Amino acid sequence: MQAIEIQNVDFAYGKELILRGASASIRKGDFVALTGENGTGKSTLLKLILAELKPLHGKVRLLGEENEKIVRSGKIGYVAQNGTYGNQNFPATVEEIVTANLYKQIGRFRFPNKSHKLQVYEALEKLKMSEFAKSMIGELSGGQQQRVMLARALVIKPELLLLDEPTTGIDMKSIKQLYQILSELHESERLTILMVTHGSLEECAGINKILRLEDGKIEELLRNGVEA
Numbered sequence: 001m002q003a004i005e006i007q008n009v010d011f012a013y014g015k016e017l018i019l020r021g022a023s024a025s026i027r028k029g030d031f032v033a034l035t036g037e038n039g040t041g042k043s044t045l046l047k048l049i050l051a052e053l054k055p056l057h058g059k060v061r062l063l064g065e066e067n068e069k070i071v072r073s074g075k076i077g078y079v080a081q082n083g084t085y086g087n088q089n090f091p092a093t094v095e096e097i098v099t100a101n102l103y104k105q106i107g108r109f110r111f112p113n114k115s116h117k118l119q120v121y122e123a124l125e126k127l128k129m130s131e132f133a134k135s136m137i138g139e140l141s142g143g144q145q146q147r148v149m150l151a152r153a154l155v156i157k158p159e160l161l162l163l164d165e166p167t168t169g170i171d172m173k174s175i176k177q178l179y180q181i182l183s184e185l186h187e188s189e190r191l192t193i194l195m196v197t198h199g200s201l202e203e204c205a206g207i208n209k210i211l212r213l214e215d216g217k218i219e220e221l222l223r224n225g226v227e228a
């Protein structure tokens, strides 16, 4: 089954055409790296997938359905670019940051119950961050904060995980750890992952496909299929 289908998409900010007939498909269970020079439109493509932007022409389908519907149903985990907290005094704990992504399940003016708390701890455990649950987010290193952001995306148990340059601003040791965790999650949970990255792909064993965005089109550099 296709997890993501990008079908002949054109997109422009004003008159500047960023994507011209961009097409690609990502199968369920794929771990895909999306590469390309700065400013070629990688973040824009993620926003089109997330239905935050609309194509001028063409379509994006997720899990065989209209992307907006799937996004609304909470099946997509997303870690945005520069999602970490530079401010040491940011007034939230790790547990609060992860819990906040369960707002749809908890309800606006309600408190998390035992099962919500369990979900939060399970997500933190997967990222080896549960011992930091009560720490203030701003006191953690960049690599640790990035793992918290990943736990935040995973707490909703998504079928698709979208990551926008998760290695920006973190040291090599943390990058290797992050890649290892992602490869393990991909393997153990058959999570479909699309990751925008400038990082060295050799360090990330799980990647089975590389897409490159250039001149508004998507080129497939490698395909080493995973059975859907």
Ligand SMILES: Nc1ncnc2c1ncn2[C@@H]1O[C@H](COP(=O)(O)OP(=O)(O)OP(=O)(O)O)[C@@H](O)[C@H]1O
Pocket: 013, 018, 036, 037, 038, 039, 040, 041, 042, 043, 044, 045
């Ligand atoms: N909201 C916006 N309004 C107008 N132009 C924009 C907007 N967002 C991005 N752009 C422009 O669109 C182009 C693609 O931007 P985008 O951020 O998608 O590229 P990218 O490949 O993710 O870049 P990077 O690798 O630097 O993160 C760039 O020229 C950028 O300046």
